[in-house]
Amino acid sequence: MYDVIIIGGGVAAFTAGIFTSRRGLKTLIIGKDIAGQANYTDAIENYPGLQEVGGFELVSSIRQQAENFGAEFLIAEVSKVKAVADEFIVTAFDKQYKAQSLILAYGKTPKDLGVPGEAELKGKGVTYCATCDGPLFKNKVVAVAGIGDIAAEAGLICAPFAKQVFILSKTDRLICHPALNKALFRKKNVKLLPFVQIQQLIGEGKLEKMQILDLKSGHQMELDVDGLLVELGYVVDSNFLQNIVKLDEQEQIIVNADQATSYSGIFACGDAINSSYKQAVISAGNAATAALACYDWLMRRQGGIGLTSDWNQIKRLK
Numbered sequence: 001m002y003d004v005i006i007i008g009g010g011v012a013a014f015t016a017g018i019f020t021s022r023r024g025l026k027t028l029i030i031g032k033d034i035a036g037q038a039n040y041t042d043a044i045e046n047y048p049g050l051q052e053v054g055g056f057e058l059v060s061s062i063r064q065q066a067e068n069f070g071a072e073f074l075i076a077e078v079s080k081v082k083a084v085a086d087e088f089i090v091t092a093f094d095k096q097y098k099a100q101s102l103i104l105a106y107g108k109t110p111k112d113l114g115v116p117g118e119a120e121l122k123g124k125g126v127t128y129c130a131t132c133d134g135p136l137f138k139n140k141v142v143a144v145a146g147i148g149d150i151a152a153e154a155g156l157i158c159a160p161f162a163k164q165v166f167i168l169s170k171t172d173r174l175i176c177h178p179a180l181n182k183a184l185f186r187k188k189n190v191k192l193l194p195f196v197q198i199q200q201l202i203g204e205g206k207l208e209k210m211q212i213l214d215l216k217s218g219h220q221m222e223l224d225v226d227g228l229l230v231e232l233g234y235v236v237d238s239n240f241l242q243n244i245v246k247l248d249e250q251e252q253i254i255v256n257a258d259q260a261t262s263y264s265g266i267f268a269c270g271d272a273i274n275s276s277y278k279q280a281v282i283s284a285g286n287a288a289t290a291a292l293a294c295y296d297w298l299m300r301r302q303g304g305i306g307l308t309s310d311w312n313q314i315k316r317l318k
């Protein structure tokens with residue numbers, strides 16, 4: 001029986017693992033892969049204390065830190081979570097693991113474009129996070145695939161840095177907020193390529209060009225680009241939770257300020273929760289909160305006093 005099972009293999013899961021195992025909790029982390037979305041980027045430039053770090057490198061180092069404090073890590077996909085009396089039963093690859101508490105850190109996955117060349121060029125010019133990677137395209141030619149608000153925002157993020165931003169649409173417009181649309185096409189270096197469909201991504205070791213189909217004429221053409229931002233939204237598979245915790249309409253886990261979910265003993269953190277902003281440092285921060293709140297919950301359940309907080313003794317200076 002574990003004190004806590006953490007579900008996920010990204011920044012949030014391993015950060016939570018550092019804090020639970022350092023508090024002496026018997027911790028099992030179960031992740032489908034190592035690093036999650038951080039695998040999509042070779043250069044994280046905004047993680048405090050590190051000038052530039054590869055996503056996998058960052059998460060591997062956080063994992064090492066968690067394991068140094070005693071956390072166990074299992075690469076497996078969780079297919080079921082069940083609450084039975086005072087414990088949780090987690091099924092992964094047909095084996096069952098028991099714990100007194102859970103921390104959910106299963107993140108989210110950007111939707112793929114689904115064209116040849118995409119898999120090979122992910123993180124090599126093909127990216128899925130404008131906030132994260134937009135500034136990497138300074139003085140470069142970038143294309144945006146997507147027509148919604150997030151695509152318009154991606155164009156706006158890139159425009160101040162990029163030499164040229166192409167917005168590719170299968171129609172002659174974007175379906176986004178009018179204010180975003182206006183702001184986007186006011187930028188001199190942003191151009192809409194209407195009635196086109198991306199067919200293939202081409203490049204040796206990095207994205208160099210895209211084969212696109214002109215939907216009106218039926219002609220194929222090539223567009224030279226340094227970067228492609230795929231802005232089609234994200235997918236989350238939370239079926240394994242079997243509705244045990246409350247989710248919002250975007251399938252994000254609803255948490256309170258202490259990262260507690262609607263089910264007692266289950267905490268959640270990282271990109272899987274209903275937070276407005278999703279970045280590695282934000283995931284790490286709320287994962288630490290989830291882990292400490294989980295520790296506090298376990299201690300109190302066992303009749304202890306929980307975590308003593310020295311900051312609630314703060315008095316105002318007269």
Ligand SMILES: Cc1cc2nc3c(=O)[nH]c(=O)nc-3n(C[C@H](O)[C@H](O)[C@H](O)COP(=O)(O)OP(=O)(O)OC[C@H]3O[C@@H](n4cnc5c(N)ncnc54)[C@H](O)[C@@H]3O)c2cc1C
Pocket residue numbers: 007008009010011012013030031032033034035036037038040041043044045046047076077078079105106107108109110127128129132133240269270271272278279280281283
């Ligand atoms: C292209 C790109 C570039 C980015 N660049 C930056 C950047 O420069 N700076 C920055 O701060 N942030 C960046 N981000 C965002 C950052 O990567 C995420 O905010 C962060 O990875 C979220 O961490 P997480 O652990 O919450 O979730 P994720 O990274 O999504 O990890 C979730 C983990 O859970 C696992 N999992 C899911 N379901 C199951 C299951 N059923 N069983 C077991 N395991 C499961 C997944 O395999 C994965 O390991 C970028 C994101 C992308 C996509």
